[in-house]
Amino acid sequence: MYYRKAKLKLPMIYILEEYKCGKARVLTMLEESDDPVVKTVQPSLETGRKWKVTEAVDEAKECLKMKKVIGETQTDRRGLGSTTAKWWSKTEDKEKRDMIIDEIRNKEDSTRVQKAVQQPQQGQWTYWDTAIQRSLTWNDIWHMAPLRISFLIRFVYDLLPSNANLVRWGKKDDPTSPLCQGIHDPFDLISSVQREFEGFYRWVALVKLASV
Structure with a gap:
């Protein structure tokens, strides 16, 4: 839920990421x-054994310098020139510090995306x-209804009670969809809801026509 690149971006922060960025900012x-x-004195900041702030800052600096060598590239469907690139050699100290923090955040988010790719369901x-x-x-x-928030989160992370999930949870034996005879996934749930609404309104129209 802390992904900044997820299809459903929630206003939540990752405490470990904020801790790393805070240490990097101080350094x-x-x-x-x-x-x-x-x-001139080399500052020493205690960060534990698994992560070193000096190594993270040095790696971020090298990545920013390498981006200057590579040049501006296209990372999404927007064309070249749609965004303004900041280069390490042409920025001041304050901007360099912000670029280092952003680079650390991007690395943390990329690590989370790599873990998400390895998860077949969520x-x-x-x-x-x-x-x-x-x-x-x-x-x-x-200002949003609790059930609507729950539906959005469960739909994005494939936690809705579709036939495939019910089989995975041991609640059902048949994972096929009644609409397409394939695997019943959350998209089939939305299609089923849409079809049910269409059938309901069609039934209301027929009742009104019959009463004329």
Whole structure:
């Protein structure tokens, strides 16, 4: 739920990501300090054994320098020139610090996307090429019905009670869809709801015609 590139972007932050960005921000501020004593002394920040802030900042700097060598590339369906690129060699200290933080965030999000791709059920949204990302704010969530929020989240992460999921959960034996005789997935659920509504309105129209 912390993916920034997910089809349903929720206004939630990942505590570990904020911790890493905070440590990286402190390190870059110490390295770029106007005080010569602080700048020359190598700062030591305790971050544990699995992650080192100095290595993360150095890796982010190298990635930003490499992007300058590679040049502007196209990463989505928008054409070249639709976005303004910032280069490491042409930015000031404050902008460089922000670029390092953004690079660390992008790496963390890419790691989460890699894990999502490996999940056959909850990560199916990574294959939705034609779907448009929907970003929800806290204001949207507060004014939205709880069942609607639950439906959106469960649909994106394939947790709706489709026949395929019911078979996976041991609640049913037949995973086929009554509409197409294929595997019943969440998209078939939406099609079934649409068909039920069409049948309901058709029945109402017939009742009104019969009463004339």
